[in-house]
Amino acid sequence: MAAAAAASAVATPSLILGPAKRITGLGRSTANVSTGPAQRLRPNRRCFILAKYLFAINTPLSSGSLLTTPPPQSRYPHIASRQIQTIVAEPRMPRLSLGNINPHVVEAKYAVRGELAVKSEEYRARLRNGDNSLPFSEVISANIGNPQQLDQKPITFFRQVLSILEYPKLLDNEKVLLDGLGYKPDVLERAKFLLKNLGSVGAYSASAGVPAIKESIAKFLERRDGFPADPAHIYLSAGASSGVNTLLHILTADPTSGILVPIPQYPLYTASLSVLNARCVPYYLDEAANWGTSLETIKEAYNKAKSEGTDVRAIVIINPGNPTGASLPESDIRSVLQFAAEEQLVVLADEVYQTNVFVGKFHSFRQVLLTLQKENPGDIYDGVELASLHSISKGMVGECGHRGGYFDLIGFDKEVEAQIYKFVSIMLCAPVIGQCLVELMVNPPVKGDPSYPLYKEEYDAIFEGLRKRATALYAAFKDMEGVECGEPQGSMYLFPTIHVSPRAAEAAKEEGRTPDEFYCMRLLEATGVCVVPGSGFGQREGSLHFRTTFLAPGTEWVSSIKKFHREFMDKYR
Ligand SMILES: Cc1ncc(COP(=O)(O)O)c(C=O)c1O
Numbered sequence: 001m002a003a004a005a006a007a008s009a010v011a012t013p014s015l016i017l018g019p020a021k022r023i024t025g026l027g028r029s030t031a032n033v034s035t036g037p038a039q040r041l042r043p044n045r046r047c048f049i050l051a052k053y054l055f056a057i058n059t060p061l062s063s064g065s066l067l068t069t070p071p072p073q074s075r076y077p078h079i080a081s082r083q084i085q086t087i088v089a090e091p092r093m094p095r096l097s098l099g100n101i102n103p104h105v106v107e108a109k110y111a112v113r114g115e116l117a118v119k120s121e122e123y124r125a126r127l128r129n130g131d132n133s134l135p136f137s138e139v140i141s142a143n144i145g146n147p148q149q150l151d152q153k154p155i156t157f158f159r160q161v162l163s164i165l166e167y168p169k170l171l172d173n174e175k176v177l178l179d180g181l182g183y184k185p186d187v188l189e190r191a192k193f194l195l196k197n198l199g200s201v202g203a204y205s206a207s208a209g210v211p212a213i214k215e216s217i218a219k220f221l222e223r224r225d226g227f228p229a230d231p232a233h234i235y236l237s238a239g240a241s242s243g244v245n246t247l248l249h250i251l252t253a254d255p256t257s258g259i260l261v262p263i264p265q266y267p268l269y270t271a272s273l274s275v276l277n278a279r280c281v282p283y284y285l286d287e288a289a290n291w292g293t294s295l296e297t298i299k300e301a302y303n304k305a306k307s308e309g310t311d312v313r314a315i316v317i318i319n320p321g322n323p324t325g326a327s328l329p330e331s332d333i334r335s336v337l338q339f340a341a342e343e344q345l346v347v348l349a350d351e352v353y354q355t356n357v358f359v360g361k362f363h364s365f366r367q368v369l370l371t372l373q374k375e376n377p378g379d380i381y382d383g384v385e386l387a388s389l390h391s392i393s394k395g396m397v398g399e400c401g402h403r404g405g406y407f408d409l410i411g412f413d414k415e416v417e418a419q420i421y422k423f424v425s426i427m428l429c430a431p432v433i434g435q436c437l438v439e440l441m442v443n444p445p446v447k448g449d450p451s452y453p454l455y456k457e458e459y460d461a462i463f464e465g466l467r468k469r470a471t472a473l474y475a476a477f478k479d480m481e482g483v484e485c486g487e488p489q490g491s492m493y494l495f496p497t498i499h500v501s502p503r504a505a506e507a508a509k510e511e512g513r514t515p516d517e518f519y520c521m522r523l524l525e526a527t528g529v530c531v532v533p534g535s536g537f538g539q540r541e542g543s544l545h546f547r548t549t550f551l552a553p554g555t556e557w558v559s560s561i562k563k564f565h566r567e568f569m570d571k572y573r
Helices: 002-010 030-035 103-107 115-128 156-166 168-180 185-198 211-225 239-251 268-275 295-307 330-343 365-375 414-426 432-442 452-478 502-510 515-527 556-571
Strands: 049-054 083-088 234-237 257-263 279-284 311-318 346-350 386-391 405-410 546-549
Touching: 103 268, 115 515, 156 168, 156 185, 156 432, 156 452, 168 185, 185 211, 185 432, 211 234, 211 365, 211 405, 211 432, 234 239, 234 414, 234 432, 239 257, 239 268, 239 346, 239 386, 239 405, 239 414, 257 268, 257 295, 268 279, 279 295, 295 311, 295 330, 311 330, 330 346, 330 365, 346 365, 365 386, 365 405, 405 432, 452 556, 502 515, 515 546, 515 556
Parallel strands: 257 279, 257 311, 311 346, 346 386
Antiparallel strands: 049 083, 234 405, 386 405
16 A cells, blocks of 8 residues: 555656656655655655666566656656666765865854844845834944945046946047046046056956056055055055955965964954964054054064964054054054064055044055165164055945955065965956056046046045044944943044943843844844944953944934943843
């Protein structure tokens, strides 16, 4: 009976697929297959039955085997006269699982796009689909420095040039561009200059970047720092991230290689070092001194790591800081360079926020190093190896989706640089449109150029908008119970300290979260504002923070954070 039931059940079209064809989701065991109702044999995700065809023409059924009714001759002639034995195979697991892929990738953490960010995207999708059961009507992605996602407008001059680069045939109608669309003549000139130098943006460029763009960067560095730069040591990259990735690959030789990384830090560094199975040597920034660097702390971290057998090779500085927003005074930079020179550490200066400075002035590591070299000829500074990175992602450009950036090297050994060149060659080249945006960023319209008035108006408006929003958010934080925040100095973030009650900490523990994760999760659920817990960047034991960008327009979201905070404090008092 059972066999007959099985035979008819197995004969359902879902099973008869031909030799060795996978049949997904049938019953898990023979018993299931042979005794269950027909619908149990329909696909149900988990199992595969492998049909095995025995070459036993005209052989009667052996007991225990399951025979399907022969498939229609016309479709399955090759199995029509064969006895078909269906055996149940173990569920076929994917070749890859969390347990056998690169463990260093599994270990890496990147909170900026972690659980909260994923949840915020789910909320966004629900709102888009008309779900009005949420207590907010908009998701504010204050978790990531993504300016144009938060309404920062692209600079007109940049996009006009790009439009021609993408579609050079527009140049056949210059009159339309100039009179109809209001492009200025310098837009056309710049596009022609770039097209002449790169051919098509759809073609790979030279590995280290388009030579003419590298020359523009060198001129920019000279204008910015007052010291000439050599285009031969400039490498275009797909954003600063790709530059950091290249440099860390070169810098880390084995699991004892260590890199000094500021804490809190942008998790690109810790995550990349995890992936490379190298050591992060954390040094804490000084919150009491507006998140400046403390040489004492750096030395302590360095000596401790050395005593533990770490081969410390480099120090990373993020200036202006992420997540801290700190903008380093020249004296801090001088101290770091002196320490690096004394201990022979390579310096990685991440300067992607160099135009986001509200307090004081940006000092580049390059400018300070070259000044120290000039002031102290033949001294320790001559040998310092410095890589400085910049990007189109931040500042008033905010073109992070186009992936462009560069790094510039000083003092690197020729053979090492050849390996860096080889490494970037393996990735072929940085996106060419991103490279063009680097050219526009470092060589924007200047006074007297037809596009300058609009460029300046747009640039200043973005800068002012960011400053105003930073100040408004800072004022809100100052007003909130148990929150402390330094004055905004630069970059795109505030990183306030939060003090939560023991009851809130207990509730967090019950949920398996750190108190800052718990706070940020409740904030997202209540307001739709997504921020990042301080633990995602590293923070001193016992302290709690969160990072928020101040990119989002409007002030409503700031009020909703204040309201949430009051309620949270009251609830867990
Ligand atoms: C300090 C820092 N460095 C590098 C990056 C990466 O920037 P990019 O978009 O140029 O890869 C970021 C992005 O937020 C950053 O904050």
